[in-house]
Amino acid sequence: MKIGYPCINTSIARETKSTFRLASYSEYCLVEVVRNNLDHLEKILQYNVRKSLLFFRITSDLVPFASHPICKFNWQKYFVHRFKRVGDFIKKNKIRISMHPDQFVLINSPKEVVVENSIRELAYHCSILDLMGLDSSSKIQIHVGGAYGDKPLAMKNFGKNYSALLSDNIIRRLVIENDDRLYNVSDCLRIHDLTGVPILFDSFHHRCCGNRDGLSLSNACQMSNQTWKKNDGVPMVDYSDQAPGYRKGKHCTTIDLDNFRRFVLQTRELNYDLMLEIKDKQISAIKAANALCSLGMRIAL
């Protein structure tokens, strides 16, 4: 099992800004920010290797406005060697990589323009992973999308657009994640049957958000994991925990190790890489890795 955390390391300060406003877009600004973002990403990855955290989610904001029409600059070509260098480091250290496009990536939207924008955004995510030379085990995870007043139709439309509109390069990386309100694991399994898309199991969404479908945690996790094929790599699982005293669904600020151990023991027959979606990022990831060791389980490889 590899343990990871998303996008940001709270202990590595940024020396420069990571993005900018659309109103201040310029090629100069883009080049500077992307260069700095790649430098910063390398620092985080080096830290992660030192700490044996070999799973990481790369931020979608690595290249700001990459899928926006304002961006005419060929950043792919300009930064080809920098991306390759990061990718070589990732491969050399066997780091597992995921990306998670934002909530407006909706491939089942009834609005054609939303679908078009979503596909452009997915293509952007792919190009990051492609430029790094990473194989199809590097995944791009999205939610199924909206229900649009007719959930069965919305699911059918997901399948339709998936097959008709997505390029092979997107399909080889794309996975869907059960969400906290609309599409639970059973729904995702139905969409998997339609499309073959693997399911990334989110334990928090499954467990705590009124999204139960009668599947036990270990069954839901196992059935999701079985949708991953050989070329998809080890199944990925997202983990978080309820922030005590807050609205249902709010992520906790730091990991509760008792809950974490319980989760690990319930799923101990299964093989997966675990992404900890917890506010304090690498701090909880390190705590979790230590907890696994004390349970006699082995992290990384």
Next chain:
DNA sequence: GGGCGTCAAGCGTAT
């Protein structure tokens, strides 16, 4: 140099 209004993108739910 700190405070805070606002920031590309969609949807569903709560108020």
Next chain:
DNA sequence: ATACGCTTGACGCCC
């Protein structure tokens, strides 16, 4: 009707 959460906060103007 409007605000909010989602999540990765953080830019950038204002004082």
